[in-house]
Amino acid sequence: MKKIFKLLVVALIAISLTACQGAGNQTEGTQTDSPTTGSTINVYTRDASSGTREAFEDAIGLGEDLTDSASEVSSNGDMATRVGQDTNGIGYVSLTTDFEANNIKPLSFEGVEASTDTVLDGSYKMQRPFKFMTRAAGDFESDEKEELVQAFIAFITESQEGLTVVSEAGGIVDMSNARPWSEVAADYPVLNSDNSAITLRTGGSTSVEKVVSAALEAFQPLAGNVQYAMAQTGSGDAFPRTLADEKDGPNAIDIGFTSREFNDEEDVSGAMESGEICKDAVVVVVEASNPMTDITTQEAYDIFSGTKTTFDAE
Amino acid sequence: MLASAKRIKRNKTLDRLFRYLFMGMAILSASFIVIIVLFVCAKGIAPFLPGYEYGQVDLISFLTGSVYRQDRATYGVGFIIINTLICSFLALLISFPISVLTALFIAKIAPNKLGKAMQSVIELLASVPSVVYGIFASGVITAIVRSIAESLGIATFGGSSLLAVIVLLAIMIFPTLTSMSITAIRAVDHDLESASLALGATKTQTNFKVVLTAAKSGIFAGAILGLGRAFGEATAVSMVAGNKLFGPTFDLFDITRTLTSTILTGLKETTGLDYDIRFSIGLVLIAVIFVSNWILNQVKKRIGNQV
Numbered sequence: 159m160k161k162i163f164k165l166l167v168v169a170l171i172a173i174s175l176t177a178c179q180g181a182g183n184q185t186e187g188t189q190t191d192s193p194t195t196g197s198t199i200n201v202y203t204r205d206a207s208s209g210t211r212e213a214f215e216d217a218i219g220l221g222e223d224l225t226d227s228a229s230e231v232s233s234n235g236d237m238a239t240r241v242g243q244d245t246n247g248i249g250y251v252s253l254t255t256d257f258e259a260n261n262i263k264p265l266s267f268e269g270v271e272a273s274t275d276t277v278l279d280g281s282y283k284m285q286r287p288f289k290f291m292t293r294a295a296g297d298f299e300s301d302e303k304e305e306l307v308q309a310f311i312a313f314i315t316e317s318q319e320g321l322t323v324v325s326e327a328g329g330i331v332d333m334s335n336a337r338p339w340s341e342v343a344a345d346y347p348v349l350n351s352d353n354s355a356i357t358l359r360t361g362g363s364t365s366v367e368k369v370v371s372a373a374l375e376a377f378q379p380l381a382g383n384v385q386y387a388m389a390q391t392g393s394g395d396a397f398p399r400t401l402a403d404e405k406d407g408p409n410a411i412d413i414g415f416t417s418r419e420f421n422d423e424e425d426v427s428g429a430m431e432s433g434e435i436c437k438d439a440v441v442v443v444v445e446a447s448n449p450m451t452d453i454t455t456q457e458a459y460d461i462f463s464g465t466k467t468t469f470d471a472e
Numbered sequence: 473m474l475a476s477a478k479r480i481k482r483n484k485t486l487d488r489l490f491r492y493l494f495m496g497m498a499i500l501s502a503s504f505i506v507i508i509v510l511f512v513c514a515k516g517i518a519p520f521l522p523g524y525e526y527g528q529v530d531l532i533s534f535l536t537g538s539v540y541r542q543d544r545a546t547y548g549v550g551f552i553i554i555n556t557l558i559c560s561f562l563a564l565l566i567s568f569p570i571s572v573l574t575a576l577f578i579a580k581i582a583p584n585k586l587g588k589a590m591q592s593v594i595e596l597l598a599s600v601p602s603v604v605y606g607i608f609a610s611g612v613i614t615a616i617v618r619s620i621a622e623s624l625g626i627a628t629f630g631g632s633s634l635l636a637v638i639v640l641l642a643i644m645i646f647p648t649l650t651s652m653s654i655t656a657i658r659a660v661d662h663d664l665e666s667a668s669l670a671l672g673a674t675k676t677q678t679n680f681k682v683v684l685t686a687a688k689s690g691i692f693a694g695a696i697l698g699l700g701r702a703f704g705e706a707t708a709v710s711m712v713a714g715n716k717l718f719g720p721t722f723d724l725f726d727i728t729r730t731l732t733s734t735i736l737t738g739l740k741e742t743t744g745l746d747y748d749i750r751f752s753i754g755l756v757l758i759a760v761i762f763v764s765n766w767i768l769n770q771v772k773k774r775i776g777n778q779v
Contacts, residue, residue, distance in 0.1 A: 197627050198627055200630070202629075205542070205715075205737045205738030205742075206541075206738065206742075206746065207542070207738040207742035207743075207746060222541075222544045226539065226541075226717045226718045227716075227717070227718075228717060229632065229714040229715060230715035230729075230737060231715070232710060232711075232737050236711075240629070241630075243618070243630035243631065244629060244630035246627055247629070364743075391743065
């Protein structure tokens with residue numbers, strides 16, 4: 159009994175000593191007088207499976223150079239909360255985040271402020287497109303399905319209702335040319351029949367999943383209860399499964415999505431329809447009292463790779 | 473006569489029927505454990521076997537690694553194991569004395585009504601869902617840790633830290649530990665106490681030297697259960713741990729990463745190796761819990777044998 163207690167006490171002392179030592183080391187490295195300028199930057203990042211992280215790292219060309227001392231957060235909201243509570247914090251969130259409520263300040267990127275307008279006109283660069291491609295005309299299981307795919311594409315790219323759903327799911331869309339759904343739907347008589355025996359299959363980018371599932375959910379009651387099956391596995395699977403070698407295999411899909419521009423190997427000229435659904439933008443954020451207002455690609459790279467560890471005095 | 477013989481026969485059949493029904497249920501519930509273990513094992517071991525579809529992972533560097541980076545496909549959980557042990561044992565160390573003294577108060581010292589009221593409060597605490605503890609921790613505990621750190625001139629990640637995890641876990645295992653201790657203390661034979669008092673020991677002496685000594689086995693069982701909860705807690709811990717990419721973490725104000733928070737973070741969005749490796753971490757967690765329970769049980773046996 160006594161022996162065990164002695165051991166426990168020794169362990170406790172050992173641990174608290176190491177803890178104190180660690181804390182002591184850190185105190186030496188920080189200047190206590192000013193909370194923001196001069197003290198170590200705390201880098202926040204999303205977990206590696208996040209689409210926002212992918213978009214951000216692509217935009218600044220970070221690759222695998224993220225600093226080891228970053229803290230991983232679990233969601234967009236988590237990121238906003240944590241950066242908002244940390245005067246030395248820096249992170250990135252999607253443009254649809256409520257900045258004020260979380261006490262965070264969005265930084266302009268390369269001098270351009272992030273807003274729906276600057277994203278849509280292309281001047282704000284920390285963004286990526288969500289694109290789609292369908293199977294070739296006549297290559298669908300039935301004519302009804304082909305028409306339903308056309309109707310769905312029209313729903314998410316032209317109708318006010320569809321675009322609203324997309325923007326509520328986080329996509330940035332241009333609503334100026336949108337028409338009411340009743341007007342768009344008139345072109346597709348198939349919508350009036352019972353389509354519950356037809357299943358639309360979608361695939362491709364996982365980042366687009368949220369937008370697509372919201373849109374399909376809203377589309378279902380408008381299209382004779384059409385069924386859908388989503389198998390979002392990655393942008394790279396969109397093209398082969400709609401238009402190339404996997405299109406007749408077990409993973410075949412009707413509409414494929416990518417969260418980037420189509421590359422040279424992806425020749426979508428054969429598709430019945432292809433184009434863009436919306437844009438996705440990422441914003442670098444700091445705590446509201448941070449004097450920083452703008453960040454460049456180089457600066458973002460330096461901070462997130464750990465070469466720059468303190469905020470400049472401004 | 474005939475009627476009663478029939479009834480006896482029918483009752484016998486009924487008995488047998490129910491026996492098989494109960495046996496079936498027992499087999500079903502036992503097979504769940506087997507299925508779960510087999511499934512987790514199959515998934516968790518796969519990444520270390522040659523010919524694994526996403527590229528074989530080296531078992532040694534997995535178990536001893538000090539960097540966990542999904543983006544670089546570097547999976548080392550050695551430091552995470554150490555972090556998990558530190559968090560859980562320090563939490564137990566804080567919670568243990570508080571719980572035992574609380575239990576002593578409720579079971580022996582408090583007036584009957586007050587004791588009952590306090591016991592229901594503690595039972596209530598045990599039934600609070602862990603996510604609620606998590607919200608409390610990320611809102612309140614982190615704020616306190618942050619202000620302590622600021623007053624010491626230490627920079628923190630907004631209060632998310634090893635210290636916050638330890639305090640959170642200490643609070644979470646407190647009800648388990650206390651309830652078990654109360655039961656153990658209540659079970660102590662009254663004659664023992666009376667004897668101690670009759671020999672001239674004071675109430676306090678009796679409580680510490682006789683009651684606690686007699687109840688130590690049960691109290692220790694509570695500690696083992698509490699530690700199990702500390703090891704297994706995922707939701708609340710990942711809300712305040714901060715998920716550091718390397719380690720181990722010894723600094724109380726630095727962020728940390730536990731086995732459970734590693735499994736949980738980003739689980740829903742991931743596929744491939746990054747998904748399968750979480751089963752391997754699950755296996756490691758099971759092994760860690762198993763080993764530490766075994767050690768504690770040995771300690772418990774020893775303590776139990778000494779009088």
